[in-house]
Amino acid sequence: MLTGLNHITVAVSDLERSLHFYTEILSFKGEVKWDNGAYLSLGELWLCLSCDAPQPATDYSHLAFSVAPNRFEAMRKHLSGFSLSYWKENQSEGDSLYLLDPDGHKLEIHAGDLTSRLRSLRKKPYSGLIWL
Structure with a gap:
């Protein structure tokens, strides 16, 4: 298992x-x-x-890394000191930054977890959402 x-x-x-x-x-x-x-x-x-x-994904596939919600702004400020490329603006629950690594792999820095995401779906469910 x-x-x-x-x-x-x-x-x-x-x-x-x-x-x-x-x-x-x-x-x-x-x-x-x-x-x-x-x-x-x-x-x-x-x-x-x-x-x-490297052959970075051209779809939505990406790696998401956690940051504590109370450290998100410090992380944003830290990252702003570098010449980084971003691939998306955040439109989902919790604070997120969507950046590219040097080879174009899509990364996300996210201040949230599965519990907070599920809580947000109770308030604003995705189209066709079914609870398992």
Whole structure:
């Protein structure tokens, strides 16, 4: 039986550039690196950067990382100090920033959790919403 998310691997074209982005800008902890990759952590999350030819999704697929609601504005201010590209404006429950990593992978910084999202759906359900 599955017990949870094990790790995420992201293809990167320039390991040092991606290491800088994820550790210096997003505050991941560097664990190890080798010729073609690196392992980083953020809380319980294990992220692998793997040198390859990135093909970022053109659909809505993205990785969302948590920030405490009381730290969201500090994170927004921190990120504003860098030349980052954004791919979407927030239109959903909770504060979110939607940015691109150096290879164009879609990321979200979100101040909320599943509980807060479900609570918001009770007030404003999506079209065709069915509670399971």
